[in-house]
Amino acid sequence: MTGAAPALRIAGDLRLGTQTLCRDLLLEVPGGGWTVLLGRSGVGKSTLGRLIAGLATPARLIGGIAASDDRPLAGRVAVMAQGDQLLPWANALSNATIGAQLRGKAPDRARARTLLARAGLNGLEHRRPAQLSGGQRQRVALVRTLIEDKPVVVLDEPFSALDAGTRAAMQDLAARMLAGRTVILITHDPLEAARLAHRAFLLGSEGARRLDLPDRSPPRPIDAAETLAAQGAFYGALLGRAAA
Ligand SMILES: Nc1ncnc2c1ncn2[C@@H]1O[C@H](COP(=O)(O)OP(=O)(O)OP(=O)(O)O)[C@@H](O)[C@H]1O
Numbered sequence: 001m002t003g004a005a006p007a008l009r010i011a012g013d014l015r016l017g018t019q020t021l022c023r024d025l026l027l028e029v030p031g032g033g034w035t036v037l038l039g040r041s042g043v044g045k046s047t048l049g050r051l052i053a054g055l056a057t058p059a060r061l062i063g064g065i066a067a068s069d070d071r072p073l074a075g076r077v078a079v080m081a082q083g084d085q086l087l088p089w090a091n092a093l094s095n096a097t098i099g100a101q102l103r104g105k106a107p108d109r110a111r112a113r114t115l116l117a118r119a120g121l122n123g124l125e126h127r128r129p130a131q132l133s134g135g136q137r138q139r140v141a142l143v144r145t146l147i148e149d150k151p152v153v154v155l156d157e158p159f160s161a162l163d164a165g166t167r168a169a170m171q172d173l174a175a176r177m178l179a180g181r182t183v184i185l186i187t188h189d190p191l192e193a194a195r196l197a198h199r200a201f202l203l204g205s206e207g208a209r210r211l212d213l214p215d216r217s218p219p220r221p222i223d224a225a226e227t228l229a230a231q232g233a234f235y236g237a238l239l240g241r242a243a244a
Pocket residue numbers: 016021039040041042043044045046047048057058188
C-alpha cells in the first residue's frame with residue numbers, strides 16, 4: 001500500500017442546495033479499519049462517500065474532512081461502487097488494470113494476475129464479463145479497486161446485487177484483501193454492517209450516531225449470536241427505535 005492508512009475526521013453540515021441533508025455530522029473514522037455508514041435512503045450516504053473520494057457531487061460539506069497525517073486526501077482514495085462497472089469488451093485482466101490504462105501508464109499485469117488468483121479467479125483472466133458470474137465480476141471489480149493501492153477505500157453498496165451466499169463470501173474476501181486500509185463501507189444491510197464494522201454510524205438528518213458493536217473482531221461469523229444480535233439492533237436503529 002502507498003502510505004499508511006490515515007484516520008479521518010469528517011465534520012460539518014451536509015448540504016444540497018438550500019437543503020441540509022445531515023446536520024452537525026461528526027464521524028471519527030479510525031485508520032486501518034472498517035467504518036460502516038448505515039442510514040435510511042436519501043440521507044446522503046453516497047454523497048458523503050463521493051465527497052470523501054473527491055468525486056463530483058452537487059452537495060457540499062460545510063465543515064471538512066481531515067486526515068490524521070494532515071495531508072490532503074486527494075489521490076489517496078479508491079472507490080468501489082454498486083454494480084461491477086466492468087467494460088463488456090475487455091477481459092478480466094484488462095478490466096482489473098483499466099485505471100493504469102486510462103492514465104496512459106503501463107499496467108502491472110503480474111500484480112493483477114496475483115490479485116486475481118488471490119480473489120479466486122485463477123484461470124479466468126481472459127474471460128469477458130459476460131462469461132463470468134455476478135460474484136466473479138464483483139471479484140474483478142474488487143481487484144480493480146485494490147490494484148490502485150490506495151490507503152483509503154470507499155465501498156458504496158458493493159455487494160448489494162449479489163445473492164446471500166455470494167455476498168457473504170465477498171464480504172470475507174474483501175475483509176481479507178483490504179485489511180490494514182481505512183475502509184468506509186456504505187450499506188443498507190444491517191447484517192453486512194454487523195459482520196464487517198470496526199466502527200459503525202447511523203446517519204440521520206440530525207447527525208451521526210455511533211452504534212454499539214460486538215467485542216469480536218470482524219469479519220464476524222454470519223451465524224454467531226452476537227452478529228445476529230447486532231443485526232437486530234441495527235434494524236431497530238434504522239427503524240428509529242431508541243435502543244441500538
Ligand atoms: N446528482 C445529484 N443531483 C441532485 N440531487 C442529488 C444528486 N445525487 C444525489 N442527490 C440527492 O441527494 C440526496 C442524498 O442522496 P444519496 O444518494 O447520497 O443518498 P443515500 O443515503 O446514499 O441514499 P440511498 O441509500 O438510497 O442510496 C437525495 O435526496 C438525492 O436525491
